[in-house]
Amino acid sequence: xxxxxxxRMRAALGPPxxxxxxxxxxxxxxxxxxxxxxxxRVVQHLSSCAECREIVxxxxxxxxxxxxxxxAAAPKRAIRWWAWAVPIAAMAVIASAVLLLQPQRASQPxxxxxxxxxxxxxxxxxxxxxxxAAEKAANExxxxxxxxxxxxxxxxxxxxxxxxxxxxxxxxxKDKTENAAAExxxxxxxxxxxxxxxxxxxxxxxxxxxxxxxxxxxxxxxSSANGVVAGVMSAEATAERDRVEVPQTNSTDSAKLSSxxxxxxxxxxxxxxxxxxxxxxxxxRVTLAGTLEYWIGGKWKAPSTAPDAVIVAVTNFGPNVxxxxxxxxxxxxGDEGRHWELQPLxxxxxxxxxxxxxxxxxxxxxxxxxxQAWSTHDGGxxxxxxxxxx
Amino acid sequence: xxxxxxxxSERAGxxxxxxxxxxEGSHATDFGLDLEGFTAIVAxxxxxxxxxxxELEQLLSSLRxxxxxxxxxxxxxxxxxxxxxxNRYRPTLYSAAYKVASDEASARELxxxxxxxxxxxxxxxxxGSSKLMYYSGRGSLEGWLRTVVAQEYVNRYxxxxxxTSLDEAVEQGRQFEAPAAPNVPAADQRLDTALASEIAALExxxxxxxxxxxxxxxxxxEIGRLMRVHESTISRKLERATATLRKRVRKRxxxxxxxxxxxxxxxxxxxxRDIQLPLAKSLRQETQSPTxxxxxxxxxSP
Numbered sequence: 001x002x003x004x005x006x007x008r009m010r011a012a013l014g015p016p017x018x019x020x021x022x023x024x025x026x027x028x029x030x031x032x033x034x035x036x037x038x039x040x041r042v043v044q045h046l047s048s049c050a051e052c053r054e055i056v057x058x059x060x061x062x063x064x065x066x067x068x069x070x071x072a073a074a075p076k077r078a079i080r081w082w083a084w085a086v087p088i089a090a091m092a093v094i095a096s097a098v099l100l101l102q103p104q105r106a107s108q109p110x111x112x113x114x115x116x117x118x119x120x121x122x123x124x125x126x127x128x129x130x131x132x133a134a135e136k137a138a139n140e141x142x143x144x145x146x147x148x149x150x151x152x153x154x155x156x157x158x159x160x161x162x163x164x165x166x167x168x169x170x171x172x173x174k175d176k177t178e179n180a181a182a183e184x185x186x187x188x189x190x191x192x193x194x195x196x197x198x199x200x201x202x203x204x205x206x207x208x209x210x211x212x213x214x215x216x217x218x219x220x221x222x223s224s225a226n227g228v229v230a231g232v233m234s235a236e237a238t239a240e241r242d243r244v245e246v247p248q249t250n251s252t253d254s255a256k257l258s259s260x261x262x263x264x265x266x267x268x269x270x271x272x273x274x275x276x277x278x279x280x281x282x283x284x285r286v287t288l289a290g291t292l293e294y295w296i297g298g299k300w301k302a303p304s305t306a307p308d309a310v311i312v313a314v315t316n317f318g319p320n321v322x323x324x325x326x327x328x329x330x331x332x333x334g335d336e337g338r339h340w341e342l343q344p345l346x347x348x349x350x351x352x353x354x355x356x357x358x359x360x361x362x363x364x365x366x367x368x369x370x371x372q373a374w375s376t377h378d379g380g381x382x383x384x385x386x387x388x389x390x
Numbered sequence: 391x392x393x394x395x396x397x398x399s400e401r402a403g404x405x406x407x408x409x410x411x412x413x414e415g416s417h418a419t420d421f422g423l424d425l426e427g428f429t430a431i432v433a434x435x436x437x438x439x440x441x442x443x444x445e446l447e448q449l450l451s452s453l454r455x456x457x458x459x460x461x462x463x464x465x466x467x468x469x470x471x472x473x474x475x476x477n478r479y480r481p482t483l484y485s486a487a488y489k490v491a492s493d494e495a496s497a498r499e500l501x502x503x504x505x506x507x508x509x510x511x512x513x514x515x516x517x518g519s520s521k522l523m524y525y526s527g528r529g530s531l532e533g534w535l536r537t538v539v540a541q542e543y544v545n546r547y548x549x550x551x552x553x554t555s556l557d558e559a560v561e562q563g564r565q566f567e568a569p570a571a572p573n574v575p576a577a578d579q580r581l582d583t584a585l586a587s588e589i590a591a592l593e594x595x596x597x598x599x600x601x602x603x604x605x606x607x608x609x610x611x612e613i614g615r616l617m618r619v620h621e622s623t624i625s626r627k628l629e630r631a632t633a634t635l636r637k638r639v640r641k642r643x644x645x646x647x648x649x650x651x652x653x654x655x656x657x658x659x660x661x662x663r664d665i666q667l668p669l670a671k672s673l674r675q676e677t678q679s680p681t682x683x684x685x686x687x688x689x690x691s692p
Contacts, residue, residue, distance in 0.1 A: 027537040028528035030616060033452050035445045040594065047597035051544055053606055058540035059533065060616045062489035288481045310477060 021045055026056050284314045284321055284337075292323055294337060303337035313356040313366075320361050322380055324353035328368070332380050343380045348372075401446060405433050408450045416455040421463035421471045431462050435526050449528070458527030465510065465520035480505070482532050486539040504542055581656055584642040588635055596631040603628055 021029070021042055028034045029042040046053050283295045290310035293300040309325035316322070321333040323340075330343045330353070351370030358364035358380075365375040365386065374383040409429040418428045432450070435458065441449045463471030484501045491497035510520035525534050589597065602608045603624075610621035610628075617624065636657065643653045 022524060023537040023541045024524055024526045024528065024534060026541075027530075027533045028526075030537070031529040031533050032618065033528045035441070035448060037445075043598050044594040047594050047601055050601070050606065053598075053602060055537060055540045055544050056616060057602075057606070057608060057612060058490050058543065059486075059537040061612065062486040062536050062540065289478050 020049065020052055023055075026052065027059065030056050030060055284316050284323075286311050286314050286323075292337065305338060305340060307331040307340050307342075313353055315356050315358050315364070317358045317361050317364075320358070320379065322356060322358060322364065324356045324366065326352060328353060330356075330366070330380060346374070346383050346385070348385070349374065349383070401436075401443070402433070404446060405429065405436060405450070408432070412455055416459045418459045418463075420474075421459065421466075421468045423459060423463065428459065431458060438526060439528070453527040454530060455527065457531035458525065461520075461522040461525045461531065464508075465522045467510075479531060479535055482535050483508075483539065486536040487543075490540055490543045500539065500543055500546065504539060580643060580646055580648065581639070584639045584646070585635075588638040588642060591638070592631065592635065596627070596634075599624065599628055600631055 025034070025038070025042060029039055029046075032039070034042065046056065285293050285295075285300065287293055290312070291302060292306045292311055292314055293302050295301075307323055307325055307329070309327075309329055309331070311323050311325050313324040314321065319334060319336045321337050322343075323331045323333075325331060328345050328349055328351070330345055331340045332343050333340045349368060349372060351368035351372065353366050354369045356364070356366045362379045363375070363377050364380060365373065366383075367373045371387070373386045375386045376383050406429055409425065409432050413425050413428050416428060418424075423431075432453065432455075435453065436446065436449065439449055460471055460475055464475050483504060484497075487501035487504070488494070488497040491500050504521075507521045521538065525531060589600070592600070599613065602613050603610070610624045613624045614621035640653055640657055643656065644650060648656070
């Protein structure tokens with residue numbers, strides 16, 4: 001390819017003679033919210049501007065899979081039914097002829113064929129799940145360490161949600177977590193995995209006051225070379241801001257806590273019946289907007305009544321649902337979210353709830369972003385600290 | 391474009407009527423905005439977009455008023471609005487950054503800096519106008535945020551690329567293209583000229599499709615998702631565009647004095663679709679850096 005040709009092509013396909021469209025215009029184009037004339041101008045620009053093309057494609061492809069607009073299927077051609085009439089008729093004639101020529105064979109299959117057919121069609125005996133065998137299987141499963149929920153590739157760093165380091169340590173130490181992971185029930189583990197997949201993993205901050213932003217900014221080192229990033233959100237400033245932000249739901253924390261509950265509350269799983277009941281109960285999740293949804297009829301649906309608060313975590317066991325909201329509020333519903341009651345937490349509790357898990361209708365645990373861990377054995381009515389004494 | 395001066399009052403009346411009708415649904419009162427303030431916001435958007443009289447109604451009806459009001463209240467420093475915005479859209483901002491950026495650290499940096507600019511903290515830490523003021527209500531706020539993230543990422547990359555010196559590029563082992571051969575066959579030149587002219591004469595959408603597919607290496611599915619049509623539709627359009635291009639190039643070559651036989655031989659020797667391949671490669675070397683494109687993805691024939 002000659003350089004002259006390249007130059008001509010570059011002239012033909014760009015660079016654009018006009019300025020770049022704003023993000024607002026590009027987004028409106030992608031969402032087909034522009035008038036025909038505006039849209040034409042944008043396409044004209046896009047055809048010659050690789051950078052703007054990159055922007056619109058990046059923006060489009062950065063959408064969550066669940067929010068992707070289903071593309072319209074290509075219009076189907078009208079089915080010409082008569083085109084199939086001739087081959088179908090021919091096949092029918094041939095089939096009739098075959099049946100007529102071999103009436104004996106068709107109507108009286110030999111006993112050998114019948115035996116073979118019966119043998120092939122007989123379904124395998126259904127596995128009988130004896131309680132003892134089930135318990136044994138459950139015990140065997142308990143010995144297998146449950147895998148931690150796989151973290152998605154692009155999940156944000158959980159720096160915002162990490163609890164503050166506790167000088168005295170707490171019950172969520174690494175060794176206990178690993179032990180708990182070994183004992184977590186498969187049903188709970190499945191629920192945890194689902195929560196880890198569905199729950200919003202982005203921390204939700206309390207809006208930062210403008211003065212706070214500038215205070216953090218002043219604290220940042222001005223000599224950093226990263227321009228606005230370094231000037232405004234240096235590591236120190238980010239850490240400072242992180243301390244005032246309130247995380248919403250942290251799937252990693254939830255997974256760890258679910259495991260920890262298994263360790264802290266031995267024998268709390270309520271037996272196979274309770275586990276089965278918990279497994280068939282609808283799953284709950286927190287939306288990105290901080291509201292509740294539950295899975296019913298093949299889709300997520302908002303409950304008819306919900307706590308009037310920004311929910312940060314939710315868990316359920318059977319019809320019992322516990323929803324943690326901001327400002328250390330814990331709501332409980334005993335009837336699958338139809339009615340809610342506020343369950344008070346101890347005065348000593350501080351921070352914001354980052355993880356919440358129940359392993360039976362009575363036994364549960366929660367953790368706050370200040371490193372506190374609390375457990376309950378009466379369905380959340382009273383809570384006891386599980387942090388070791390300093 | 392904009393209406394004549396005589397219709398200014400009619401336009402203002404139409405805006406006022408529209409605002410009175412939709413004021414309640416916009417939830418402007420949640421942020422302490424009255425009807426007058428709400429009307430001023432909508433009027434500013436109309437003034438910015440400069441629709442014709444015929445387009446005014448379409449523009450007004452397409453506005454996402456609730457999100458528009460939210461952004462303006464945020465830009466005004468309303469704490470309730472900020473809380474609502476953060477609850478709803480901060481996850482969008484960060485998830486978009488993590489999808490766009492190549493690694494976690496740069497994604498975090500990208501999202502943090504955008505968060506600051508949305509908050510109204512300009513470069514250098516000075517208080518400025520919030521970037522949210524640039525949202526016009528056309529299209530969703532979520533989509534706008536994603537586009538802003540993508541734009542910032544591309545701009546940032548471009549800025550970083552400018553700062554890379556020639557020595558660094560050489561040290562990194564970047565290969566530079568050798569100068570072209572001085573003698574170019576006349577027939578090839580005519581083909582090149584014809585091809586360039588005919589590409590320029592294509593419809594903008596066809597050129598956009600060709601550029602997306604052959605130059606950017608986008609898949610049919612990606613293009614289809616952007617244009618909200620099925621990928622098979624994109625495939626058909628691409629085939630049609632390349633066929634049209636080949637036909638027109640052939641005609642232009644014949645018009646320029648080449649015989650049909652010569653033209654066919656030349657076209658057979660270098661098919662239009664084949665031409666795209668070295669063209670894409672050369673353009674990628676010269677004008678685009680590999681980060682914009684996925685390595686190893688050669689353009690394909692539809």
